Amino acid sequence: MLKRIGTYVSVILGSALIASGFNLFLIPQRLLSGGVSGLSMLVGYFTPFDISLLYLLFNIPLLAAGWFQLGRRFIVLSMLSVGATTWFMTLIPAKAVASDMLLASVFGGVLVGIGCGISFRAGGSSGGFDILGSIITRYRDFPVGTVMVALNALVILAAAYFDGNWNLALASMVSIYVTGKVVDMIHISHIKVTVYIVTNRTDQLLQQLLGLQRGVTKIKTEGAYSHVEKDMLMTVTTRYELAELKRIIKTTDPQAFVNIVETVGVMGSFRKR
Secondary structure, three states: OHHHHHHHHHHHHHHHHHHHHHHHHHHHHOOOOOHHHHHHHHHHHHOOOOHHHHHHHHHHHHHHHHHHHHOHHHHHHHHHHHHHHHHHHHHOOOOOOOOOHHHHHHHHHHHHHHHHHHHHHHOOOOOOHHHHHHHHHHHOOOOHHHHHHHHHHHHHHHHHHHHOOHHHHHHHHHHHHHHHHHHHHHOOOOOEEEEEEEEOOHHHHHHHHHHHOOOEEEEEEEOOOOOOEEEEEEEEEEHHHHHHHHHHHHHHOOOOEEEEEEOOOOOOOOOOO
């Protein structure tokens, strides 16, 4: 119960950061965030419609599509994020914090990226193209932030074509790039690592490691100097799950020798979800 409450609080906090990035940095400078939020801003700049309401309405069909592809929990958390972001956008005044357009694009992108990353780490998303990006990364092993950048760039190009202001378009692209990089720094489940563990407590470690639902290979080893035989356990996991893996090793065998290397690619059976 407490874990569920913590998840909801994290999503709401991420929504507050996203809304702050929109209303304090991007919208006052008439910059775009890209994706559904960018479409909402673009329409809001040239029509009397409220941007927060447009953001909510444009997200509804994507949330409905994601319900069938991404699961109930993911979409429920995404709906919470979209609803909370809409609410915070009505509470936070659209007032410029930075007068410089480039500073606004960078810091706005950082806030939006942190907010989106928190939502992803909690198990949801901030809606919009994040949902499309999540669907793509379920079947193709791409970083979520990179997918978001590619999708959102299309919106920026469309904005530059219709508005004719390339300075705003380029500054918006900077903001989207920063957002994508920050998301990838926080949402790190696409980064794979290989862990080698030389231990004297093989059975105890295996009992704990197999609970992570990752495959483990046991290799017989011998020390070149001591000639002492030991077991080496090898497993491939994600950076997101690495902290739990290290905790298990420290509590089960504090004397284990552990080597952690980043994995360039994985072929064969590997659980991505």
